[in-house]
Amino acid sequence: MRTLKLALLGFGNAGRTFAKILEDKKQEIRENMESDILVTGITTGSRGSLYNPEGIDLKKAWSDLEKQGSFDRNGNDYSQMTSMELVESGEYDVIVEMTPLNIFTGQPATDHLRKAMERGKHAVTANKGPIAWHYKELKNLAEKMNVQFYYETTVMDGTPIFNLKDETLKFCKVTEVSGILNTTTNYVLEELAKGKNYDDVIAEGKKIGFVEADPSMDIEGWDAAAKITALLNVLMEADITPKDVDRTGIEKITIEDIKEADQQGKIIKLLCKGTMKEGKVAASVKPTLVEQGDLMSVIEGTSSVVQITTDLMGKLTIIEHDPDLLQTGYGVFSDVLRIVRNLV
């Protein structure tokens, strides 16, 4: 039986859901992959940290957080470790980065991943900042250190996009990527059309768990810009940052705009697009009028869609229907399983 130790940075919506899946599937992983996956460290921004090289009691960790809003300060595993201290000196095999998105720098997530890989640790990130800002450097570092580095959750949760390209679209050259990649704006536009108040809609989205810690990251199109950047960096080796995306958010869209679109038989969607022509990459995020009945118009609620055009396989469309946090947790879980599978 192999033992793989994980250090989790961030234990919010994504982190807790991932931990629950891990706990639920513990026995199946043992039986099918002859592996035990232990979590040896967890850090948060303000709710304390846990550390135990023999494995943390995950059920207690999330129940303490959910019941009392912080880890148990009197518990055996309670620790004062900061994220960087855990990364630099903790005992673990895989760092799992799930801290909030800082879209303007990709930090501190990038430093966490860089430092862990420099120590020869494998890395998984749900945080798209590092992929949007520092993908090439991190990928090169992973190769140099001979470690695995995965980031499936950064775009459309656990929907296999990066895995699909890596595993089943070998030698396909991607020439265009488009889609609806941000849940919050899709949800907000739809709920405003029903006559709901903006603040109530954001509060609902926060409760469900998909709105970023700072909602302007979603509303101003930054999250979508980070996702199209991540897709282009990975699928086309574009080497761009979110600053290179021609970006307009939905902050100026009014209920009148939505009604006017409806009268014309159209609907407003925040569309992302990236193309590669003669070696040049162009990327945009823009509120766009879409004909009702068009494929993009039926992507409702928390659903997302991506279309990938390739030279050998033409255009492929992948829709993620009504995801919730389970699919976010699954994205992280699938990356960790990929590491286990490749180690066997």
Ligand SMILES: NC(=O)C1=CN([C@@H]2O[C@H](COP(=O)(O)OP(=O)(O)OC[C@H]3O[C@@H](n4cnc5c(N)ncnc54)[C@H](OP(=O)(O)O)[C@@H]3O)[C@@H](O)[C@H]2O)C=CC1
């Ligand atoms: N939720 C979703 O639908 C999806 C989220 N993601 C990405 O996953 C990441 C996490 O999202 P989510 O779980 O929803 O966010 P949350 O805001 O729910 O949780 C963030 C967690 O990170 C902690 N944290 C903040 N700063 C630090 C730090 N410096 N070191 C360690 N922990 C820290 C927070 O602690 P505290 O609460 O104490 O501040 C909290 O535990 C984000 O980058 C997001 O973009 C990706 C796909 C989908």
Ligand SMILES: N[C@@H](CC=O)C(=O)O
């Ligand atoms: N805030 C994001 C969450 C997932 O990446 C979104 O709304 O899509």
